[in-house]
Amino acid sequence: ADLTSDRAALLDFRAALYGATNWWNVSEDSPCSWDGVSCEGGRVTELRLPGSSLNGSIPSRTIGNLTALRALSLRYNHLSGTLPSDFSALVSLRYLYLQNNRLSGDIPSVLFSLPQLVYLDLAANSLAGSIPVGFNNLTALEVLFLEQNRLSGEIPDLLLSSLVQFNVSFNQLNGSIPAWLRGMPASSFIGNSLCGSPLDPCPAEGGGGGSKLSDGAIAVIVIGSVIGFATLLVLIIFLFFRKKKKKGFPEEKEAERSPSASETTLKIGVLDAEASSLPSRPPPPPLPALARPLSGGRTLVFVGNVQRIYDLEDLLRASAEVLGKGTTSTTYKALLETGFVVAVKRLHDASLPEKNFRERLEAIAALDHPNLVSLQAYYYSKDEKLLVYEHIPDGSLSSILHGLQIGDLRTPHWHSCDCKFSNKSSGRTPLNWETRLEIALGAARGIEYIHFKGSELSHGNIKSSNIILSKSNQAYVSDAGLNTLYSTPMPSQRSGGYRAPEVTDVRRVSQKADVYSFGVLLMELLNGKPPTQSSNGDECIDLPRRVRSVARENWNSEVLDPELLKFQNVEQEMAELLELAIDCTAPSPHVRPSMSEVAGRIERIHIRSNLGDQQQG
Numbered sequence: 036a037d038l039t040s041d042r043a044a045l046l047d048f049r050a051a052l053y054g055a056t057n058w059w060n061v062s063e064d065s066p067c068s069w070d071g072v073s074c075e076g077g078r079v080t081e082l083r084l085p086g087s088s089l090n091g092s093i094p095s096r097t098i099g100n101l102t103a104l105r106a107l108s109l110r111y112n113h114l115s116g117t118l119p120s121d122f123s124a125l126v127s128l129r130y131l132y133l134q135n136n137r138l139s140g141d142i143p144s145v146l147f148s149l150p151q152l153v154y155l156d157l158a159a160n161s162l163a164g165s166i167p168v169g170f171n172n173l174t175a176l177e178v179l180f181l182e183q184n185r186l187s188g189e190i191p192d193l194l195l196s197s198l199v200q201f202n203v204s205f206n207q208l209n210g211s212i213p214a215w216l217r218g219m220p221a222s223s224f225i226g227n228s229l230c231g232s233p234l235d236p237c238p239a240e241g242g243g244g245g246s247k248l249s250d251g252a253i254a255v256i257v258i259g260s261v262i263g264f265a266t267l268l269v270l271i272i273f274l275f276f277r278k279k280k281k282k283g284f285p286e287e288k289e290a291e292r293s294p295s296a297s298e299t300t301l302k303i304g305v306l307d308a309e310a311s312s313l314p315s316r317p318p319p320p321p322l323p324a325l326a327r328p329l330s331g332g333r334t335l336v337f338v339g340n341v342q343r344i345y346d347l348e349d350l351l352r353a354s355a356e357v358l359g360k361g362t363t364s365t366t367y368k369a370l371l372e373t374g375f376v377v378a379v380k381r382l383h384d385a386s387l388p389e390k391n392f393r394e395r396l397e398a399i400a401a402l403d404h405p406n407l408v409s410l411q412a413y414y415y416s417k418d419e420k421l422l423v424y425e426h427i428p429d430g431s432l433s434s435i436l437h438g439l440q441i442g443d444l445r446t447p448h449w450h451s452c453d454c455k456f457s458n459k460s461s462g463r464t465p466l467n468w469e470t471r472l473e474i475a476l477g478a479a480r481g482i483e484y485i486h487f488k489g490s491e492l493s494h495g496n497i498k499s500s501n502i503i504l505s506k507s508n509q510a511y512v513s514d515a516g517l518n519t520l521y522s523t524p525m526p527s528q529r530s531g532g533y534r535a536p537e538v539t540d541v542r543r544v545s546q547k548a549d550v551y552s553f554g555v556l557l558m559e560l561l562n563g564k565p566p567t568q569s570s571n572g573d574e575c576i577d578l579p580r581r582v583r584s585v586a587r588e589n590w591n592s593e594v595l596d597p598e599l600l601k602f603q604n605v606e607q608e609m610a611e612l613l614e615l616a617i618d619c620t621a622p623s624p625h626v627r628p629s630m631s632e633v634a635g636r637i638e639r640i641h642i643r644s645n646l647g648d649q650q651q652g
């Protein structure tokens with residue numbers, strides 16, 4: 036298999052499904068510049084065609100032939116039927132997005148032959164049947180979204196020890212939530228007939244004032260039922276024989292059947308599966324493999340299982356363009372001679388000793404989620420520290436919401452009244468409600484994932500210039516954990532209007548402080564203006580305080596971006612998102628919601644917004 040066979044597979048796919056693929060310029064020899072197609076090392080590695088009006092079912096011998104594919108996104112299309120069996124050849128597939136289509140039938144079993152799958156989203160389809168135990172084959176699976184389908188039966192006891200995000204809300208599932216899922220938020224399960232933590236206790240769990248029945252009590256009930264049943268049986272036999280003896284007498288009224296305790300089913304004990312019986316997490320991906328040594332012994336260190344398709348010399352030879360200059364780093368877009376593009380971040384004063392620097396980068400590199408910009412490699416020497424990331428093409432949320440002044444490469448920080456950018460400047464792209472909501476959801480899921488990965492882990496610098504968008508408006512959170520790479524305090528104005536009031540040292544930011552910053556980001560998404568910049572650009576008022584000072588009935592005129600007011604029938608959803616933003620920015624960290632609650636609430640708003648669309652349509 037090579038790029039020629041990948042090209043042929045894409046052409047077959049295009050021919051079989053009418054949609055935006057029709058715009059591909061097929062006269063080009065290489066498919067790598069076709070919209071939605073990404074290549075690496077001479078193979079097609081990503082196919083992303085969200086919302087591309089693709090109709091019909093995926094025929095076999097098309098995508099299944101793209102054997103180097105790592106990410107496949109066909110979300111928000113009109114795909115029906117099920118997945119063809121040759122999908123099993125996609126042995127490198129890590130991210131699969133099929134949500135919001137019309138897929139039907141059972142969950143396709145071909146998925147269970149994809150050993151590398153980390154992220155699977157099948158939400159909002161018409162999938163029926165039960166949740167198969169075949170999921171146990173997906174040992175690398177970290178994210179499983181099955182919400183808004185027609186799945187029924189109980190949730191099986193699976194051994195998905197890598198799972199950090201899970202959602203089966205709005206299906207037809209019943210029974211108790213198994214122990215292995217009890218750490219997930221309630222929003223993952225609502226809209227079913229499920230019970231047990233984190234939802235309400237199951238009926239059998241909550242006897243007499245909510246306390247659980249003891250083993251002794253169960254024994255008494257069972258023995259009592261057996262004795263009761265036996266007595267009843269003896270009585271019936273006795274009456275039967277007596278009746279036979281007294282022939283000619285009117286028939287005695289049959290004793291009314293009272294429900295005996297023996298008929299009551301008690302479902303106890305199944306919920307107590309020990310978490311410790313789960314297998315330990317699979318070993319982490321191979322740790323830093325060194326690239327070939329350069330003179331001076333310094334090397335580019337590749338992290339995780341990133342393929343080494345460039346080295347330090349390639350990077351130094353690449354043509355570079357400044358993407359932005361922050362207070363602590365300058366970020367370049369580097370175009371390598373092979374055509375491969377990466378983002379290189381040059382840290383200005385990261386002064387951490389080498390050993391600690393490497394340890395922290397390993398923790399950052401272990402974060403692998405489709406809503407996080409992934410670190411590929413780094414370079415460390417006393418004078419130069421470089422981080423190499425995947426390049427996300429469409430600019431930051433900050434530049435899209437507020438626009439960048441051409442010629443000024445400093446990224447906006449909004450930490451003082453001396454704002455260099457105005458949201459009236461060139462390059463501002465109008466963002467509709469659906470897109471803003473999806474950006475909020477994507478970013479929330481990325482941050483939720485970091486928090487799930489370890490209770491001590493936080494992002495540390497959430498702001499709109501650290502939310503980068505791909506062509507399909509998928510949100511990628513960048514710079515996770517970089518605040519930990521400094522041994523001396525960083526400029527405190529760095530995180531500007533996003534910093535939670537309790538944060539005194541920006542190198543140590545708690546998860547609840549991340550929630551605060553995310554709340555400010557939500558306000559920015561709804562308000563259209565950056566935090567700390569007032570409407571006339573002169574005064575400095577922080578965004579949470581300003582929003583809180585406006586009465587709810589005036590939100591439309593004073594808080595919401597006028598562009599958003601064009602969207603009808605979603606005022607309630609916008610108000611709910613703003614309420615969430617207010618909760619996130621509570622001055623006291625303890626009352627702020629957790630990031631999983633935040634993601635759950637945005638999901639529900641998203642679901643309702645979609646339903647609204649359908650009702651209108």
Ligand SMILES: Nc1ncnc2c1ncn2[C@@H]1O[C@H](COP(=O)(O)OP(=O)(O)OP(=O)(O)O)[C@@H](O)[C@H]1O
Nearest residue numbers: 358359361362363364365366378426427431446500
């Ligand atoms: N992986 C990436 N792909 C594409 N663009 C990126 C990437 N990483 C960063 N950028 C862009 O580069 C700009 C500058 O980023 P940089 O991290 O240097 O500064 P910052 O995050 O805005 O500020 P600070 O370092 O003060 O927190 C960002 O606003 C973003 O638009």
